[in-house]
Amino acid sequence: MIIDLHADTISRIAVKGEHLESNSGHFDLRRAREAGVMLQVLSLFSSERDSNRALEDVLFQIDYFEQEMLSCRELAYQVRSMQDLEDNRGQGRIGLMLHLEGGEALGTRISNLRTLYRLGVRSVGLTWNRRNLLADGVMEGAGGGGLSDWGREVIDEMNRLGMAVDLAHISPAGFWSVIEITKKPVIVSHANAFAVCPHPRNLSDEQMLAIAENGGIVGVTFVPDFVAERDPSLEILVEHICHMIKIMGEEHVALGSDFDGTETTVISDVRAYPMLIAALEKRGLSEVQIEKLLKDNFLRVLKDIL
Ligand SMILES: [Zn+2]
Numbered sequence: 001m002i003i004d005l006h007a008d009t010i011s012r013i014a015v016k017g018e019h020l021e022s023n024s025g026h027f028d029l030r031r032a033r034e035a036g037v038m039l040q041v042l043s044l045f046s047s048e049r050d051s052n053r054a055l056e057d058v059l060f061q062i063d064y065f066e067q068e069m070l071s072c073r074e075l076a077y078q079v080r081s082m083q084d085l086e087d088n089r090g091q092g093r094i095g096l097m098l099h100l101e102g103g104e105a106l107g108t109r110i111s112n113l114r115t116l117y118r119l120g121v122r123s124v125g126l127t128w129n130r131r132n133l134l135a136d137g138v139m140e141g142a143g144g145g146g147l148s149d150w151g152r153e154v155i156d157e158m159n160r161l162g163m164a165v166d167l168a169h170i171s172p173a174g175f176w177s178v179i180e181i182t183k184k185p186v187i188v189s190h191a192n193a194f195a196v197c198p199h200p201r202n203l204s205d206e207q208m209l210a211i212a213e214n215g216g217i218v219g220v221t222f223v224p225d226f227v228a229e230r231d232p233s234l235e236i237l238v239e240h241i242c243h244m245i246k247i248m249g250e251e252h253v254a255l256g257s258d259f260d261g262t263e264t265t266v267i268s269d270v271r272a273y274p275m276l277i278a279a280l281e282k283r284g285l286s287e288v289q290i291e292k293l294l295k296d297n298f299l300r301v302l303k304d305i306l
Contacts, residue, residue, distance in 0.1 A: 001038040002273055003295040005189040005219035005254055006099070006168070008261035010061050011045040013068070020068040021075060026259035026269040029075040029094055035273045037094050038295065039079060041123060041189065043101040043261075049130070051107035058105040062098070062119050069096075080120050082306050085299075099166065099189070102128035103135075108150065110157055122306065123164035123187065126151060126174065135174035138200050144171030152181060159183045162306045168219075168256070169201070179210050185301045186214055190221035190256030192240040193247075199226050205247050212248035215304065217297050219256020220244065222265035232266050238279050241293065250289045254298045 009027045013019060022028045032040060042065070046057035069076065077088050079095040088095060098121045106112045106124075113124070126132075126147075129139035134151035136144035147155070155178060158165055165182055167175050168189045178186060188211065194202040203211075203218060211218060220240050224232040227240065244253045259270060267276055280290050 001036050001295050003039040003255065003298045004037065004259070005041050005187065005217075005256040005298060006043060006221070006261070007040060007257055007259040008043050008045060008101075009259065010042050010065050012260040014061050014064040019071075020065070021072050026257070026265060028270070029072055031270045032094055033075060033092065035270050037270065037273075039085070039095040039097065039298070041097045041099050043099045043125075044105075044121070045101040045128070045261075046105060047128075049104060049132070051104050051133075054102070054104035055107060055112065058100065058116070062121075065096075065098070078120055080122060080306075082303055085302075097122050099123040099125070099164075101125045101166075101169075102132065103151075103154065104128075104132050106134070106154065108133060110153060113154060113157055113163075114161065117161050117163060121163070123166050123189070124154070124158060125166035125168055125170070125189070126154065126178070127170050129169055135177075136171040137169050138171050140171055144173055146171070146173035146177040147181075151177075155182055164302070164305050172204075172207070175207060176210075179214055182214070184305050185216040186211060187216055187301065188218045188256075190219050190223070190258045190261075192220055192226045192237075193243045195247075196236070196240050196243050197226060197228050199229075201226050208244060208247045208252075212252045215301070217252050217254045217301050218244060218248070219254045221256045221258045222267045223258050223262045224264060224266055227266050234266055234275060234279050237266050237276070238283050241280065241285075242283065245289070250292050251297055251300070253293050255294065 046054040048054040076094045079097040126134040127137040129137040
C-alpha cells in the first residue's frame with residue numbers, strides 16, 4: 001500500500017472539467033486503485049495573490065471535489081480523522097485528504113482557517129513560492145523573510161485544530177521560525193535533497209536534521225528539476241531517498257509525487273510506483289525501510305497531528 005503526500009489533481013481537473021475517477025493526468029482513482037494507493041493528499045491551489053479571489057478559487061475546488069466524490073463512493077472516501085482511516089481499513093477504497101497549498105485564501109481572518117478545517121482541509125502550506133501575509137515563499141530569494149505575527153497565529157491555531165503544517169515552498173527563514181514555534185511534527189510534502197540536486201526548492205542537510213529532530217517527514221518528489229539539473233532519472237530519485245535516510249534516518253522519509261502539479265515527472269504516472277519499489281529493492285533497501293517510506297512514516301505523523 002502507498003501513501004502520497006502531494007498531488008495537484010483537483011486544481012487540474014477543475015480547470016479542465018475532467019474527473020477524479022478517470023482523467024488524462026498523472027493521477028486518477030481507477031489507476032491509483034490498481035497501483036495500491038491507500039491515501040492521497042490532494043492540494044487546493046490558487047495562483048491569485050488577492051486573498052478574496054484565492055478563497056473563491058479554493059472554495060470552488062472544494063465544491064468540485066465534493067461533486068466528484070458523489071460518483072466515486074465505491075472508489076474513495078475523504079480522510080478527516082484517524083478514525084476515517086480505521087473505519088475504511090481493508091475495504092480497498094482510497095482515502096483522500098485535502099491540503100491548502102499557499103495561505104493567500106486565509107486572508108487576515110483566523111475564522112477562514114477554521115472554516116476550511118470544517119470543510120475537511122487537514123493540511124496547510126503557508127506559502128507557495130511567493131511572499132504572502134503569513135511568510136515569504138522560497139522564490140523570494142536571499143531576501144526572503146520569516147513568519148509574520150499573523151503566520152504565527154495561524155501555526156498556533158493549526159496545532160490546536162489538528163492540521164498538518166506543510167513547509168514545502170517556504171523561505172529558509174520561514175522554515176526556521178516554524179520549526180522553532182510548532183508544537184507538532186512538520187511535513188515537507190514535496191521536496192528533495194539539496195546535496196544531491198542544488199535547487200532552491202530542495203532541503204539542506206541542516207533543514208532535514210531539524211525535521212528529524214522535530215519528528216516530521218519529507219516527501220521525496222518526482223519533479224524533474226528537483227531530481228537533477230541534468231538527465232533526471234529514477235536512479236537519481238533513489239539517490240535522494242538514500243541521502244535523506246542517511247541524514248534523517250528511515251523514520252522521516254515519505255513520498256510526495258507532485259503528480260499533476262508539473263508537466264512531467266520522473267515516474268510517469270500513478271501506475272508506475274512498482275518501478276520505484278523495484279529500484280529501491282535493487283538498491284538494497286529492506287522491506288521494512290520501504291514500508292516506512294511508502295506509508296508507515298506518514299501514518300505515524302498523522303496520528304500525532306490529527
Ligand atoms: Zn508545490
